[in-house]
Each structure stands twice: as structure tokens, then as C-alpha cells.
Amino acid sequence: MSDKNLLPFGKKNYRLMLAGIVVVIVGFVLMSLDTEPYGFGFLGLTLGPLVVLAGFVIEFFAILSKPE
Numbered sequence: 001m002s003d004k005n006l007l008p009f010g011k012k013n014y015r016l017m018l019a020g021i022v023v024v025i026v027g028f029v030l031m032s033l034d035t036e037p038y039g040f041g042f043l044g045l046t047l048g049p050l051v052v053l054a055g056f057v058i059e060f061f062a063i064l065s066k067p068e
Contacts, residue, residue: 010067020058027051 009017031048034041 007067013062013065013067016058016062016065020055020062023055023058024052025055027053027055 027048027050030051031039031044034044034048036044039045
């Protein structure tokens with residue numbers, strides 16, 4: 001066995017994953033705050049889904065970035 005780190009992810013990866021999870025949760029909260037009927041306002045149709053998508057992009061980079 002080598003002295004390399006045996007864990008698949010490093011500290012940077014876990015921090016990015018946590019940040020992505022927080023961004024996804026914030027996006028869902030934004031969608032739930034929409035006051036229009038059935039969530040058809042700006043928060044429910046535009047801003048919330050874009051924030052959730054940004055959270056998933058952060059998760060994608062957290063998984064694919066090389067550990068230090």
C-alpha cells in the first residue's frame with residue numbers, strides 16, 4: 001500500500017458538497033415562499049429552480065474535482 005490518501009474525496013470535495021446541498025435547500029425554500037397561486041410567480045417558476053440547478057452544478061463539480 002502506498003501512503004496516498006485512501007479516501008475518495010478530500011476536504012475541499014466535502015466542503016463543496018455541503019455548499020451544494022445548502023444551495024439546493026435554499027432553492028426549494030425560495031420556491032415554497034412564492035405567494036402566487038400554485039407557485040406560478042417569479043420565485044416558484046424562475047428564481048427557485050435556477051438556484052436549485054446551481055446547487056446541482058456545484059454538486060457535480062464537488063464530485064468530479066480531484067482531491068488535494
